[in-house]
Each structure stands twice: as C-alpha cells, then as structure tokens.
Amino acid sequence: MKHWSILRENVGLKIGAVTGLVIFLIVLLLVGVVASIPVPLISKFSMIQVLLVLAILIATISVLVISISTTLIIQRPLNRLMAAIREAQSGDLKTRARVDSEDEIGEVAEQFNEMLGKINHLETNKLDTERKLTMAQEELRYKAVLEEKAAIISSTNRKLEESLNELSILYNISQALSSSIDPEELCNLLGEVISKNVGVEEFAILLINPDTRKLEVKTALGFAQNDHVRSLSFELGEGVSGRVAKGRQVVYIPDTARDPLFLHYKGEKRESGSFLCIPIVTKSNCLGVLNFSRRDIEAFSEGERRLLTTISAQVAIALENAKLYEETKELSLVDDLTKVYNRRHFQKMIEMECKRAKRFNRPLSLLMVDVDHFKKFNDRFGHLEGDHLLVDIASVLADNLREVDTIARYGGEEFAVILPNTVESDAEQVGMKLRELVEKMYVQNGEGKRSKAKVTVSVGVSVFSPTSEGQEDLVNHADIALYRAKSRGRNRVVTYRASDSASLRAVE
Numbered sequence: 001m002k003h004w005s006i007l008r009e010n011v012g013l014k015i016g017a018v019t020g021l022v023i024f025l026i027v028l029l030l031v032g033v034v035a036s037i038p039v040p041l042i043s044k045f046s047m048i049q050v051l052l053v054l055a056i057l058i059a060t061i062s063v064l065v066i067s068i069s070t071t072l073i074i075q076r077p078l079n080r081l082m083a084a085i086r087e088a089q090s091g092d093l094k095t096r097a098r099v100d101s102e103d104e105i106g107e108v109a110e111q112f113n114e115m116l117g118k119i120n121h122l123e124t125n126k127l128d129t130e131r132k133l134t135m136a137q138e139e140l141r142y143k144a145v146l147e148e149k150a151a152i153i154s155s156t157n158r159k160l161e162e163s164l165n166e167l168s169i170l171y172n173i174s175q176a177l178s179s180s181i182d183p184e185e186l187c188n189l190l191g192e193v194i195s196k197n198v199g200v201e202e203f204a205i206l207l208i209n210p211d212t213r214k215l216e217v218k219t220a221l222g223f224a225q226n227d228h229v230r231s232l233s234f235e236l237g238e239g240v241s242g243r244v245a246k247g248r249q250v251v252y253i254p255d256t257a258r259d260p261l262f263l264h265y266k267g268e269k270r271e272s273g274s275f276l277c278i279p280i281v282t283k284s285n286c287l288g289v290l291n292f293s294r295r296d297i298e299a300f301s302e303g304e305r306r307l308l309t310t311i312s313a314q315v316a317i318a319l320e321n322a323k324l325y326e327e328t329k330e331l332s333l334v335d336d337l338t339k340v341y342n343r344r345h346f347q348k349m350i351e352m353e354c355k356r357a358k359r360f361n362r363p364l365s366l367l368m369v370d371v372d373h374f375k376k377f378n379d380r381f382g383h384l385e386g387d388h389l390l391v392d393i394a395s396v397l398a399d400n401l402r403e404v405d406t407i408a409r410y411g412g413e414e415f416a417v418i419l420p421n422t423v424e425s426d427a428e429q430v431g432m433k434l435r436e437l438v439e440k441m442y443v444q445n446g447e448g449k450r451s452k453a454k455v456t457v458s459v460g461v462s463v464f465s466p467t468s469e470g471q472e473d474l475v476n477h478a479d480i481a482l483y484r485a486k487s488r489g490r491n492r493v494v495t496y497r498a499s500d501s502a503s504l505r506a507v508e
Contacts, residue, residue, distance in 0.1 A: 084112065183207070183322045187219040190315060195221050198308070200292045201273075204265075206234065206241055207280075207288035207319070215245055215288060222293070229265055239263035244277045244289050251277045252305060254298040274299040278309055282316040290315065335409040337387055338394035346408035346416050347471075353406075353420055354471040357464050364464035365427030367417040368478040369397065369434065372456045372490040374413040389455065396437050401430075416478075424463045424495060431459040431493040439491065456491035458482055463496075 080098045087095040095116070187205045194203050202222035206215040215234040223229045234242045240262050244251050256262045257272035273295040280287040290312050294300065300308075335342040341349070350366070357364035371377075371393060378386040390413060397415060398407050406418040417434075419427050438457045460482025464474050477496040485494035 183319055186318055186322060191219040191221045201295055202293035204291040215241055240277050241289050244279050245286055248279045248281050248286050276300050278312040280312055280316045282320045287316060287319050338391055338409050340394045340398055341408035343408060343410055349406045349418055350471040353418055354464055358466055362421050363423045365419040365422040366462050366474050366478045367431050368460040368482040369415040369457050370482055371413040372458055392441060393438055396441055397434055400437060427461050428493055428495055431461055435459055435493055458485040458490045459493040460485055461495040
C-alpha cells in the first residue's frame with residue numbers, strides 16, 4: 001500500500017508539473033493573443049469579462065491537459081500492465097509487461113516482469129522435479145517389472161531344463177524299448193537305461209504270469225541279493241506291488257518304515273526309504289508293475305512321479321508290442337532260427353494226420369528228437385554256437401526225411417517228426433538213422449574251427465493206435481519214450497510201451 005501511495009504521489013507530481021507547464025505556455029500564448037488584439041476591440045469588453053473568458057479558457061484547457069496527461073502517463077501503462085497480469089493469471093508465465101518509462105509504473109512493470117521470471121523459473125524447476133520424480137517412479141516400476149520378468153524367465157528356464165531332461169530320458173528309454181521285441185530282453189534293457197538316467201538305487205520289473213496269475217520279478221537292479229530277488233513272486237493283492245497290480249493305481253510311499261503293507265521284497269530289502277510302484281497298464285489289461293526305490297525318505301518329487309508314470313506307459317506299449325509279435329510269430333509256419341516248421345504248425349499237422357490215419361486205417365508214427373546235454377554245450381561254447389548247432393541238426397533231420405514227412409521244432413532243443421504210413425519197425429529205423437547222422441555231424445567248436453564234437457540225440461518213438469484218444473496220446477507216448485531213452489543213458493532210440501507210463505520218473 002505504501003508503494004502504491006508513493007506511486008500516486010510521484011505520478012501526481014509528474015502530472016502537475018506537466019499540467020503547470022502546459023498552462024503556463026497557454027497563458028503566455030493567450031497574453032500574446034490579447035496583446036495583439038486592437039485596443040478599440042478590447043475597449044468594447046470590460047476587464048472582468050476578459051479575465052473571465054481567460055479563466056474559463058485556462059480552466060478548460062487545464063482539464064483537457066490533465067485528462068490527456070493522465071491517460072498518457074497513467075492509464076495506458078496501467079492498462080498494459082493489467083493486461084500482462086491477466087495473461088499471467090491465465091497461465092502464460094512467459095508474457096512480459098511493456099516498460100515504456102523509467103517512472104514508478106515502469107518500475108512496477110519491471111518488478112512484475114522480474115517476478116514472472118522467478119515464478120517461471122520456479123515452475124520450470126517444479127516441472128523438472130516432477131519429471132525426475134515421474135522418471136524415478138517409472139524406473140522403480142520398470143525395475144519391479146524386470147525383476148518379476150527375470151523371475152519368470154528363471155522359472156521358465158528351470159522348467160525347460162527339466163522338460164529337456166525328461167525328453168532326453170524318454171528318448172533314451174524309447175530307443176532301448178525299440179531295440180528289442182523280446183519281453184525278457186526288454187526288461188533288462190529298461191533296467192539298465194533307468195538306472196543310468198533316472199537315478200534310483202533299486203529298480204525292479206514285475207510281470208504277471210498269465211498261467212499262474214502271479215507277479216514274477218523279471219528284472220532287479222541294486223539289490224544285495226539280486227539273484228534271490230529275481231526268484232520272488234507275489235500274489236495279486238499281496239504287498240504294495242500286488243495291490244498296485246490288482247488296483248491299477250500308482251502307490252507312493254514316502255517312508256517305507258511307516259507303511260505296514262510294504263514287504264521289503266519279503267525281507268530281501270532291509271533298508272528303509274521311499275518307494276514308488278507304478279502299474280504297467282495297456283488299455284484295460286495290467287501287465288505288471290515298475291518298482292523304484294531310494295534310500296532317502298520323500299525322495300520322489302511330483303515331477304519325477306509324473307515322468308516315471310509316462311515311462312510306465314511306454315513300457316506297457318513295448319511289452320504289448322512284444323506280446324503281439326510273439327503271437328504273430330506263433331501264427332507263422334516256420335521257426336525263425338531253424339527254418340523248419342514251428343510247433344503251431346506241428347499241432348495242426350499231427351491232428352490232421354491222426355484223423356487221416358484213423359479214417360483210412362493207415363499206420364502213423366511220431367519221433368520226438370532231443371539234443372543231449374544241450375545246456376552244457378551252451379555253457380561251454382555260448383548261446384550263439386548253440387543256435388548254430390540247432391540249425392545244423394535241423395538241416396540234417398530235414399535232408400534225410402521223405403517229402404511226406406513233417407519235421408518241426410517242438411520247443412528249445414527238441415524236434416518232432418511225423419511219419420505218415422510208417423509202422424513201428426520202420427519208425428525205429430528212421431530214428432536210428434537220424435541218431436547216427438547227428439552223432440557223425442561236424443559242429444562248430446566255438447574257436448572258429450570245424451572239429452568233430454561229441455553231439456548226440458535221444459529219440460522217442462510212438463505209434464498211433466485207432467483205439468487211442470487222438471494226437472494227445474501219440475505226443476505224450478513219444479515224450480515218455482524220449483525220457484525213457486534219456487534215463488537209459490541218452491544217444492539211443494526207445495519205442496513207447498504201455499508199461500512205460502506206470503514206471504516213468506523224471507530224469508535230469
């Protein structure tokens with residue numbers, strides 16, 4: 001208020017000075033004008049009239065001068081200053097008041113401009129501060145997002161590594177399962193692959209025997225008494241394995257010491273730990289179970305249990321394929337190894353020949369030929385040489401029979417020979433001939449050289465009787481005669497006699 005009062009005083013002095021100067025000049029001008037007017041003309045007016053006119057003129061001119069001075073000196077600068085203030089109030093802090101003079105209004109305008117500059121500077125600083133604060137907040141938010149993303153990426157990488165490891169294990173197992181179609185060989189291969197890739201201390205495969213309907217151990221790894229464990233069998237429902245096979249549900253025991261149903265492989269596995277039993281199921285049929293053991297408790301994670309369940313499904317498919325292969329193999333006519341007829345074809349032929357012999361009242365004989373001490377031969381020279389021996393014997397037998405005769409591999413090292421239209425004495429002669437040919441046969445000795453090894457066969461002879469029940473009796477009688485030949489020292493031909501059935505005993 002003091003500032004504005006001083007401003008009014010200074011401006012008033014300025015206006016007064018201007019007005020006084022103008023009035024002084026006007027008075028001088030009027031005096032000059034009056035002096036120049038002729039006397040006769042002046043004489044017509046009184047002095048009072050002249051002075052009155054002069055006073056009115058001077059007053060009027062003074063008012064005009066004061067009004068104009070006020071407008072020029074105060075009103076216009078103040079209007080411009082107010083306009084600048086209104087612009088600043090509307091938010092335009094970059095506007096500036098016009099400074100036309102160095103008087104108080106000009107000073108106010110300069111101070112106003114200076115104030116706007118400071119406000120603008122403060123506003124700029126405020127904006128910079130807010131911008132920096134916003135950037136800091138964004139950085140913190142991005143940092144949190146990045147940390148969250150990093151955690152997600154780390155978790156994803158860990159899951160990918162686990163998935164790759166699982167895929168690698170599944171691939172190795174699928175390779176092993178696809179390398180064989182023999183069930184026993186499949187079980188052994190699977191045991192080796194799982195022990196290398198899964199990391200379990202003990203592993204066992206138990207399959208259901210279709211004849212006895214019992215679970216039998218086919219593969220056992222990691223046990224102190226491995227051979228004894230492999231001889232174990234379980235009833236369906238017995239122990240954990242039997243329960244899983246019967247119920248077809250996975251059973252996981254985190255601590256076997258606390259589960260009374262866990263049989264510890266009937267006492268063969270003494271240590272406690274964790275145990276996982278998974279059924280081998282194909283469609284609605286349970287083939288057996290897979291057993292996994294670790295010495296630590298709660299040692300199988302959920303992911304591992306899921307992986308091992310997947311492995312069980314692969315094993316089920318492989319075993320089912322092996323089973324189908326065996327069935328398909330049985331459906332074929334020729335034995336894969338020896339290239340003579342197989343047992344399935346022999347059953348068809350013996351049935352047909354028995355019906356023909358009975359219908360036409362013709363003689364029919366059967367020879368059962370078994371290789372002597374074949375197991376010892378295998379143990380000495382190996383299974384490969386044993387296979388070669390069977391091939392050679394089959395070739396000798398087939399090459400020395402008639403076209404109407406039928407030779408088949410009955411099983412293992414045993415061959416069956418059907419002799420149609422052959423009486424007992426002729427069948428005995430054929431048996432003797434075949435026995436002598438085998439005894440003279442050259443076989444492989446296991447060292448890459450051909451030598452004369454001592455290989456013999458025993459032959460059992462039976463003759464079809466129209467009064468017998470059929471081919472079952474013919475085959476059984478030939479088997480009895482064969483075992484009689486073995487009991488008498490092997491390498492001989494024995495013909496079945498009715499008295500043999502009563503005195504027959506098992507022979508090693």
